[in-house]
Amino acid sequence: MTQSQGDGTTPAPSNGASAPEAQPRRKRAFRPEIQGLRAFAVLLVAIYHIWFGRVSGGVDVFLMISAFLMTLSFTGKIERGVSIGWTQLSTYWVHVFKRIMPLVAIIVAASLVTTRFMLSPAQWSSIMHEAYSVIFYYENWFSIFNAVDYYAADSGAASPFRHFWSLSIQGQIFLMWPLLFALGSFLVIKFRSKARVTLAVIFAIVFVGSFAFSVYYTESNQTAAYFNTFARLWEFALGSLIAIVLPWIKVPKGISAVLTWVGLLAILLCGALLDVQGQFPGYIALWPTLAAAFIIICGESTTWWGADRILKWKPLVWLGSNSYGLYLVHWPLLVFYLSYTEREKAGLFSGLVILAVSIVAAYLLTRLVDTPVRTWKWSEAKRWRALVVIAACIVLGAGTVIAWQGRIALVTHNIEAKADKNNPGAEILDPEYTYRGEEHPGLLPTALKRSEDFAQFNGMGEECSKEDDFGKDLHGLDGEACYHVVENDHPSKHVVAVGNSHTEQWMTAMEAQAKDRNWDLVFIREPGCFFTSVEDNHDVPYCQEWIPKAEAAIQDWHPDNLIIQSTFTAYDGSGEDIRAGSEDQVRKWTSEGIGVIGIRDNARFSESQADCEEDKSFEECTFPHVTGNTPDPTLPWEQEIPGYGAVDMDDLICPDGMCPPAIGNIYTYVDSGHLTATYIRSMKKFMDQRLGDALSTSDKGLSAPK
Numbered sequence: 001m002t003q004s005q006g007d008g009t010t011p012a013p014s015n016g017a018s019a020p021e022a023q024p025r026r027k028r029a030f031r032p033e034i035q036g037l038r039a040f041a042v043l044l045v046a047i048y049h050i051w052f053g054r055v056s057g058g059v060d061v062f063l064m065i066s067a068f069l070m071t072l073s074f075t076g077k078i079e080r081g082v083s084i085g086w087t088q089l090s091t092y093w094v095h096v097f098k099r100i101m102p103l104v105a106i107i108v109a110a111s112l113v114t115t116r117f118m119l120s121p122a123q124w125s126s127i128m129h130e131a132y133s134v135i136f137y138y139e140n141w142f143s144i145f146n147a148v149d150y151y152a153a154d155s156g157a158a159s160p161f162r163h164f165w166s167l168s169i170q171g172q173i174f175l176m177w178p179l180l181f182a183l184g185s186f187l188v189i190k191f192r193s194k195a196r197v198t199l200a201v202i203f204a205i206v207f208v209g210s211f212a213f214s215v216y217y218t219e220s221n222q223t224a225a226y227f228n229t230f231a232r233l234w235e236f237a238l239g240s241l242i243a244i245v246l247p248w249i250k251v252p253k254g255i256s257a258v259l260t261w262v263g264l265l266a267i268l269l270c271g272a273l274l275d276v277q278g279q280f281p282g283y284i285a286l287w288p289t290l291a292a293a294f295i296i297i298c299g300e301s302t303t304w305w306g307a308d309r310i311l312k313w314k315p316l317v318w319l320g321s322n323s324y325g326l327y328l329v330h331w332p333l334l335v336f337y338l339s340y341t342e343r344e345k346a347g348l349f350s351g352l353v354i355l356a357v358s359i360v361a362a363y364l365l366t367r368l369v370d371t372p373v374r375t376w377k378w379s380e381a382k383r384w385r386a387l388v389v390i391a392a393c394i395v396l397g398a399g400t401v402i403a404w405q406g407r408i409a410l411v412t413h414n415i416e417a418k419a420d421k422n423n424p425g426a427e428i429l430d431p432e433y434t435y436r437g438e439e440h441p442g443l444l445p446t447a448l449k450r451s452e453d454f455a456q457f458n459g460m461g462e463e464c465s466k467e468d469d470f471g472k473d474l475h476g477l478d479g480e481a482c483y484h485v486v487e488n489d490h491p492s493k494h495v496v497a498v499g500n501s502h503t504e505q506w507m508t509a510m511e512a513q514a515k516d517r518n519w520d521l522v523f524i525r526e527p528g529c530f531f532t533s534v535e536d537n538h539d540v541p542y543c544q545e546w547i548p549k550a551e552a553a554i555q556d557w558h559p560d561n562l563i564i565q566s567t568f569t570a571y572d573g574s575g576e577d578i579r580a581g582s583e584d585q586v587r588k589w590t591s592e593g594i595g596v597i598g599i600r601d602n603a604r605f606s607e608s609q610a611d612c613e614e615d616k617s618f619e620e621c622t623f624p625h626v627t628g629n630t631p632d633p634t635l636p637w638e639q640e641i642p643g644y645g646a647v648d649m650d651d652l653i654c655p656d657g658m659c660p661p662a663i664g665n666i667y668t669y670v671d672s673g674h675l676t677a678t679y680i681r682s683m684k685k686f687m688d689q690r691l692g693d694a695l696s697t698s699d700k701g702l703s704a705p706k
Contacts, residue, residue, distance in 0.1 A: 031299065031300070032311070032312045032317045033260075033295065033299040033300070033308040033311040033312050034065065034069075034295075034296065034299065034311075034320075035311075035316075035317045035320030035321065036310070036311030036312055036313065036316040036317050036320055037061065037065065037292065037295055037296075037299075037311055037320070038061075038062070038065060038320040038323045039316045039317070039318075039319035039320035039323050040058075040264070040267065040311065040316065041056075041058035041059075041061040041062055041065075041267065041292075041323075042058060042062070042319075042323040042326050042327050043058075043319070043326075044056040044057070044058040044267065044268070044271070045058035045059060045327065045330075046326065046327075046330040046355055046358065047355070048271050049163075049330065049331060049334060050330070050334055050345075050346050050351040050354055050355060051345065051346065051348075051351050052271070053345060054271045054272075055271055055280060056270060056271035057267060057270035057271055057274075057285070057287065057288030058267070058288070059166045060235055060280075060281070060285050060288045060289050060292075061267060061288050061289070061291075061292040062166065062327075063166065063169070063170065063173075063232065063235045063236055063239070063289075064235050064236065064238055064239035064242075064289050064292050064293070065239060065292065065296075066170055066173070066236070066239070067173065067177065067235075067236035067237070067238075067239030067240045067243075068239035068240065068242055068243045068296060069243075070174075070177060070240075071177075071181075071199075071203075071239065071240040071243035071244060072243045074177075074178065074181040075181075075195065075196065075199060075243060075244060077185075078181065078184060078185050078188055078195045078199070079195045079196070081189075082185070083185055083186075083189060084178070084181050084182040084184075084185035084186075085182065085185075088178075088182075089178050089179070089182060090383065091383060092178050093174070093175065093178065094383050094386040094387055094390070095380070095386060096174050097171070097174070097390050098373070098379060098386040098387075098389045098390055099370075099373065099374050100167075100171070100174075100324075101389075101390055101393035101394075102369050102370065102373050102389070102393055103324065103325060103328055103365055103369060103370055104134065104135070104164075104167070104328070104393065104397065105135070105392075105393035105394070105396040105397040106365065106369065106396070107328045107329065107332065108131050108134055108135060108161070108396075108397040108400065109396050109397060109400040110332075111127075111131075111160040111161065111332045112127070112128070112131055112400045112401060112404060113400070114160070114332070114336055115127050115160065116404065118336050118339055118340060119160075119336075119339055120339075120451075120610065120611065120614060121447035121448055121450060121451065121610075122450070122451035122610065123159070124447070124448050125448055125451075125452070126146070126159065127159055127160070127161065128401050128404065128405060129142070130142055130159055130161045131161060131397065131398075131400070131401045132398060132401060133161075133164075133168070134161050134164045134167075134168070134397070135393075135394055135397040135398050136394075136398075137167070137168045137171030137172060138168055138172075139161060139164040139165050139167070139168040140165040140166075140168045140169050140227040140228070140229060141168075141227070141229075143162070143165050143227045144224045144227050144228065147223070158335050158338075159335070160331065160332035160335045160336065161332075162331065162335075163327070163328075163331040165227050167328075169227075169229050169232055172229050173229075173233075173236050177236065177240070180202055180203070180206070181199070183202060184198050184199045184202050196244050196245070196247075196248075199240070199244050200241060200244045200245060203237045203240040203241050203244065204237075204241065206233055206234070206237040207233075207234045207237035207238060207241060208234075209233075209234075210230060210231065210232070210233035210234035210237060211234040211283070213230055213231055214230075214231040214232070214234060214281055214282050214283075214285075215282045215283050217231050217282075218231065218279065218280070218281060218282030219282065222279070222280075222282075225281060225282070226280060226281060231281055231282075232281055235281070235285065235289050238289050238290075238293065239289075242293050242296055242297065246296075246297065249297055251297065251298050253303055254303070255298075256298035256300075256303070256306065257298070257303040257305055257306035257307070257308075259294040259295075259297070259298040260294065260295050260298050260299060260306045260307035260308050260311075261306070261307040262291070262294055263290075263291040263292060263293070263294030263295040263298075263307070264291070264295065264307040264310070264311070266287060266288070266290075266291035266294075267288050267291045267292065270287050270288045270291070274287060295307070295308070295311070299311070319359070321366065322359070322362040322363050322366045323362075324362075324366070324370065325361065325362030325363070325365040325366045325370065326358055326359060326362035328362070328365075329358050329361045329362055329365070330354065330355070330358040333354050333357060333358055333361075334346065334354055337350065337354060373389065408446070408448050411442065411446065412446045412448075412449070414442070415441070415442035415443075415444060415446060416444070418437070418438070418441065419444060421436065421437045421438075422437035422438050422441035422442075422665055423437075423441065423443070423444045423664065423665040423666050423682075424437075424664040424665070424666075424682065425663060425664040425665070425666035425678070425679050425681075425682025425683070426652045426663060426664060426666075426679065426682045426683040426685075426686060427664060427682060427685065428663065428664035429652055429655060429663065429664070430685070435664075437665070441665050442665075443662055443665050443666065443667055444665065444666050444667070444678050445666075445667060445676055445678045450610065450667055450670060450676065451610070451670060451671075453667075453670055453676040453677045453678055454501075454504075454505065454670060454674060454677060455504050455505045455506070455507045455508045455677050455680075460483045460485050460504075460507050460511075460523060461483050461484045461485040461486060461487065461511075461521075461523075462483065462484050462487070463479060463480065463482065463483060463484075464477065464482035464483065464484050464522065465477075465478045465479060465482065467484055467487075469484075469487075470482075470484075473556075474553065475549045475550075475552040475553045475556065476545075476549040477524060477549055477550070477553055480525070481524065481525060481526060481546070481549075482522065482523070482524050482525070482553070483507075483522070483523045483525065484521075484522055485497075485507055485510065485511050485514065485521040485522065485523050486511055486514035486515055486519060486520060486521040487520060488514075488518060488519060488520040488521075490518075491518055491519050491520035492517060492518040492519065493517070493518075493519045493520070493559075493560040493561060494519070494520050494522075494557065494559040494560050494561075495510075495514065495519045495520065495521050495522070495559055495560060495561045495562075495563065496521075496522045496523075496524065496553075496554055496557060496559040496561075496562050496563070497510060497521065497522070497523045497524070497562075497563035497564075498523070498524040498525075498531045498550055498554065498562065498563070498564060499524075499525065499529075499530075499531050499564060499565045500525070500526060500527050500528055500529050500530065500531075500565070501525075501527050501528075501674060502565050502601055502602070502673070502674070503523075503525070503531075503563070503564065503565045503599070504523065504525055504527075505674050505675050505677070505680065506563075506599055506680065507523055508677040508680045508681055509680050509681070509683065509684065509687045510523075510563065512681070512684055512687075513687065513688070513691055516688070522557070522559075524550045524553060524554070526542075526543065526546040526550070528540060528543065529542070529543035529546050529547070530543070530565075530568065530579055530581075531547070531550060531564055531565070531585060532547075532579045532580060532581030532582050532584075532585060533547065533580065533581030533584065533585075534547050534548070535580070535581065536579050536580045536581045554589070554594075555592075558592070558593075558594065559594060560594070560595060561594065561595040561596070561597055561695070561698065562589050562594050562595070562596050562597070563596075563597045563598075563599065564582075564585065564586075564596060564597070564598055564599070565598070565599055565601055566578070566582065566586075566598025566599060566600055566601070566632070566634045566646065567582075567598075567600050567601045567632070567633060567634060568582075568601050569601045569602065569603055569604045569625075569627060569673075570604065571604055571606070571673070572604075572606045573603065573604055573605040573606050573623065573625060575626055576601065576626055576627055576633070577633075578633060578634065583637070583641075586598065586637060586641055586644050587641055589643075590641055590642060590643030590644055590701070590702070593643075593702060594643070595643050595644075595645065595695070595698035595699060595701075595702055596641075596643060596644050596645070596698065597644075597645050597646075597647060597691070597694050597695065597698060598634050598637070598644065598645070598646050598647065599647045599649070600627065600632045600634070600646065600647065600648045600649065600650055601627070602627065602649070602650060602653050602673075602675055603623075603625035603626075603627050603628065603650065603653060603654050603659050603673075604672060604673035605623050605625075605659070605672045605673070606672065607623075607672060608669070608671045608672040609621045609623070609659075609661040609668075609669050609672075610661075610667075610669070610670075610671065612661075613661055618660060618661050618662065621660075621661050622658050622659060622660040622661065623658070623659045624654075624657055624658055624659070625654050625657060625658075625659050626657065627650040627653075627654060628650055628651055628653065628654025628655060628656060628657040628658065628659060629651070629654075629656055629657035630657075631648075632646050632648040632650075634646050635648075638697050638701070641701070642701030642702060642704055643698050643701040643702040644697075644698060644701065645693070645694030645695060645696070645697040645698035645701075646694055646697075647687075647690050647691055647694045648690070649683060649686065649687065649690065652683055652686055653668060653675065653679075663679070664682065666678050666679045666682055667679065
């Protein structure tokens with residue numbers, strides 16, 4: 001983590017002495033045990049990340065230490081009578097961000113380059129947006145707004161930037177805390193109050209308020225509380241309070257030595273003994289922070305058997321000097337390794353290698369970048385020079401994102417500009433079609449857009465609950481459970497589609513059909529549910545509640561046609577069947593004069609073709625499936641159930657029973673079971689004909705004499 005004030009120092013008389021209010025500047029004594037504590041904490045963070053997938057409490061120790069060191073500096077200035085005004089504030093802000101941003105910018109740029117070559121394109125967009133949040137120190141809020149589960153982060157699917165949440169909070173504190181010191185300085189000068197007493201009151205108020213909020217918010221929304229700045233302020237306030245009252249505390253040598261051991265062991269055992277996943281950062285975070293407080297207060301025990309002897313061990317102190325770099329690099333290295341090996345956790349040997357490489361990289365970054373920038377006299381001479389360094393860091397980090405996004409936009413534009421010629425999609429399966437495009441064109445949707453090329457991301461109209469035409473009673477189908485895909489005041493047909501995401505994906509085609517055929521089209525949706533029967537959805541309670549709601553709405557609206565998913569393919573790609581209750585639904589609605597159109601389910605696979613393509617060729621990722629070369633099993637219903645029409649598009653998805661990742665230079669699948677909206681649009685000519693035939697069959701069945 002960041003080395004606030006950088007030198008790990010504290011006033012020379014560490015215990016017992018009461019500080020005078022206008023004392024002269026005193027030489028600061030190096031506290032090696034704090035440097036060792038910093039190293040101990042970062043090692044715990046790395047070890048728990050690499051091998052255990054648990055929270056160690058080490059980050060909380062870092063947060064407290066950073067506030068402790070910052071407070072030592074500002075308190076000393078206020079005691080000497082220095083007024084903390086705009087000059088002091090702006091100088092501090094420029095100074096601290098000039099020091100902490102270079103390594104951040106380098107890690108961001110390097111991680112983005114590595115992401116391009118090692119992580120799935122499905123992750124690119126999110127990681128690029130997260131990179132901005134890292135550079136501008138709001139990554140913790142990014143994590144909250146994107147519902148990140150930090151405890152599920154130890155996998156190759158995690159972001160290489162996820163650990164920056166704590167650094168973002170620190171950056172925010174580096175902006176906020178000086179304002180509190182400025183307030184303290186104003187009060188001390190205005191009312192001639194004692195500096196330490198005044199500051200103690202200010203930070204005690206912050207501590208109590210934040211701690212109360214943290215306990216409440218952790219109980220009500222722990223995942224968000226973990227990243228929330230205001231739920232963490234008390235940890236910084238505790239560090240500040242310790243720095244303020246430290247001269248007033250005198251601990252006997254023997255007790256001091258015991259407390260250092262208590263603190264060290266408590267930090268070591270925190271992640272192993274506590275349910276940090278369900279309780280941090282509420283009151284339970286007092287465990288590691290108070291443990292660190294024991295060490296800071298009693299660290300110089302001057303006994304031969306105190307734990308400070310361990311923390312003063314030269315290799316540990318050396319690692320403390322490189323702890324910021326170690327924290328920055330260990331997580332991206334772990335993420336990229338796990339992604340490359342497709343593992344969720346590192347093994348013993350591989351974890352040791354990751355840790356060793358992280359330490360070496362941290363040393364090099366500290367030696368070659370951090371130290372030179374920190375000691376660069378030119379940048380410290382004038383404030384604008386430090387601002388130049390900060391600007392350069394922003395350009396490196398954010399500029400890498402902008403350059404990558406620009407490259408993607410250019411490639412996408414060039415591909416889409418020639419799409420009519422180069423990307424026919426399903427049309428290439430028409431025997432009369434002749435391809436006249438380029439020999440090696442780009443594929444659509446582009447890699448970045450492929451993961452988001454779902455129907456719901458391509459627009460599905462207005463939510464029914466937001467339209468007055470439906471009235472107040474939607475039978476419980478509020479919010480995203482009902483969409484008015486195409487609104488038509490004078491339609492030739494009222495059509496309702498109903499189902500889960502496998503029906504939803506066809507709304508891309510149905511929207512076009514509705515506009516061409518002058519329909520009014522409504523879609524009733526519930527992801528993960530089958531529009532069959534309550535019994536067939538026995539293992540999903542919310543689906544059991546959804547079925548009667550959907551049936552009541554259809555009964556009330558009584559559309560001309562109802563579109564359903566007629567068959568269901570197995571999730572493991574093993575085959576296809578007709579779920580219990582499907583036929584009953586068809587018979588129910590056709591008997592009431594509603595024509596039913598059943599769209600055959602498309603093939604699903606046990607593996608995503610997009611994932612397969614990362615390591616294998618298109619040929620190796622062309623999966624076989626029964627739906628591509630067998631007839632729709634509901635075809636007999638067209639004769640047996642008047643009013644039913646079947647639509648089968650699977651021969652266009654899996655020609656001759658083989659399902660390729662792309663057809664006609666258009667990706668067929670988004671994931672292991674859903675078609676891209678782009679490929680569905682390319683099937684329009686075939687859908688026009690097949691849907692027309694199904695509607696004709698349905699209408700004839702309903703109009704035939706009973």
